[in-house]
Amino acid sequence: MSSPARREGDTAERARSIGLPDDSTLEGLLRLLVESVRDYAIFVLDATGHVITWNPGAARLKGYKAEEIIGRHFSTFYPQEDVAAGKPAWELEVAEEEGRIEDEGWRVRKDGTLFWANVVITALRDPDGRLVGFAKVTRDLTERRNAELRAIENARRLAEVEAANRAKSEFLAAMSHELRTPLNAIGGYVDLLLLGVRGPLTDNQREDLQRVRRSQQHLLAIINDLLNFSRLEAGRVNYDIVQTPVAPLVDEVCTMVQPQAAGAGIELRWEQCSDRIAVADRAKVGQILLNLLTNAIKFTPEGGSITVSCRVEPSSTVQIRVTDTGIGIAEDQLESIFEPFVQVGRSLSSSHEGTGLGLAISRDLARGMDGDLTVRSVPGKGSTFTISLPAYRQHD
Numbered sequence: 001m002s003s004p005a006r007r008e009g010d011t012a013e014r015a016r017s018i019g020l021p022d023d024s025t026l027e028g029l030l031r032l033l034v035e036s037v038r039d040y041a042i043f044v045l046d047a048t049g050h051v052i053t054w055n056p057g058a059a060r061l062k063g064y065k066a067e068e069i070i071g072r073h074f075s076t077f078y079p080q081e082d083v084a085a086g087k088p089a090w091e092l093e094v095a096e097e098e099g100r101i102e103d104e105g106w107r108v109r110k111d112g113t114l115f116w117a118n119v120v121i122t123a124l125r126d127p128d129g130r131l132v133g134f135a136k137v138t139r140d141l142t143e144r145r146n147a148e149l150r151a152i153e154n155a156r157r158l159a160e161v162e163a164a165n166r167a168k169s170e171f172l173a174a175m176s177h178e179l180r181t182p183l184n185a186i187g188g189y190v191d192l193l194l195l196g197v198r199g200p201l202t203d204n205q206r207e208d209l210q211r212v213r214r215s216q217q218h219l220l221a222i223i224n225d226l227l228n229f230s231r232l233e234a235g236r237v238n239y240d241i242v243q244t245p246v247a248p249l250v251d252e253v254c255t256m257v258q259p260q261a262a263g264a265g266i267e268l269r270w271e272q273c274s275d276r277i278a279v280a281d282r283a284k285v286g287q288i289l290l291n292l293l294t295n296a297i298k299f300t301p302e303g304g305s306i307t308v309s310c311r312v313e314p315s316s317t318v319q320i321r322v323t324d325t326g327i328g329i330a331e332d333q334l335e336s337i338f339e340p341f342v343q344v345g346r347s348l349s350s351s352h353e354g355t356g357l358g359l360a361i362s363r364d365l366a367r368g369m370d371g372d373l374t375v376r377s378v379p380g381k382g383s384t385f386t387i388s389l390p391a392y393r394q395h396d
Contacts, residue, residue, distance in 0.1 A: 041138040063110030095121040116145040225357040232364045239281045246276040257293045265302035271308035278318040279387040281371045288362040292322040300326035320387040329377040
């Protein structure tokens with residue numbers, strides 16, 4: 001093994017080989033290293049806490065030139081409240097007793113501005129163990145702290161939004177449940193009266209009861225929309241995904257809606273969708289299609305037409321399209337109509353009723369089945385809503 005003297009000679013030789021002056025030693029290398037650092041404040045305090053060295057990194061970080069700060073107590077770098085609390089002296093005591101201390105907190109630059117610092121103070125002792133001073137290394141962590149604070153604030157805001165959404169969904173669910181009970185009772189009593197259980201009715205009485213029934217059904221539809229929306233918001237909707245032939249479903253829904261379209265003077269026609277099979281929840285596809293057709297009737301003037309068609313895209317997607325010759329939708333509203341409580345064409349004087357939830361619910365239901373609901377429209381010429389659903393493939 002080589003002797004310590006030999007190792008020191010080798011070190012000196014290596015130092016000379018990289019161009020340092022002949023009398024340079026490891027101490028010279030360390031001094032060069034400290035003087036070269038710009039991102040850390042590295043300096044030495046005497047045993048009482050006064051600055052005795054100052055590197056360029058300290059000058060850049062704290063704003064003092066060496067001649068301005070050497071000889072001053074390091075408490076200069078602490079906010080007044082920390083100085084008053086005795087924090088600088090306490091940190092030196094801990095460093096002396098335990099060998100080092102690490103801390104994060106606010107520090108003060110020469111110009112009075114604050115920065116968030118990570119500080120390490122290490123006790124320096126001579127070979128006999130006597131305390132001769134302290135080495136102090138300071139890093140500016142202001143940007144990291146600000147990023148952490150922004151993350152905390154964003155998380156807080158997200159938690160508040162989620163809490164508000166939960167409260168809203170719970171309120172809607174409770175309100176919907178409470179309102180459906182008396183509305184169903186109203187509908188039941190109207191049916192009993194129309195059946196004549198309380199005696200014969202005059203034509204005027206029967207007409208009045210029909211009006212009550214229509215109003216009850218309208219309110220119940222609104223309540224059901226609110227309930228469905230609250231369930232979707234809360235993620236409490238279950239899907240029964242099965243092979244769903246499209247043709248009988250389209251026939252069923254269009255046959256159901258045809259009297260309503262005829263009553264509004266609108267022609268409703270649909271093509272046979274032959275062997276189209278989607279992988280979807282049949283009841284929910286029917287709900288979406290029913291909503292699209294009733295919307296089309298609502299926004300198509302008398303004498304117009306509505307067409308339901310089907311196709312399979314090369315991407316193995318089944319599409320059901322509802323095309324009308326109605327009022328159409330402006331381009332800047334094509335996305336907003338899918339937002340909750342938004343209804344195209346609604347105004348204080350319009351006759352278009354509803355919550356504005358139908359399309360929002362329909363798109364959420366379509367996406368819940370790995371599909372989508374989209375729209376193309378030309379104002380004054382009509383709209384085409386397209387339900388896209390995964391297609392069943394024989395080899396699946």
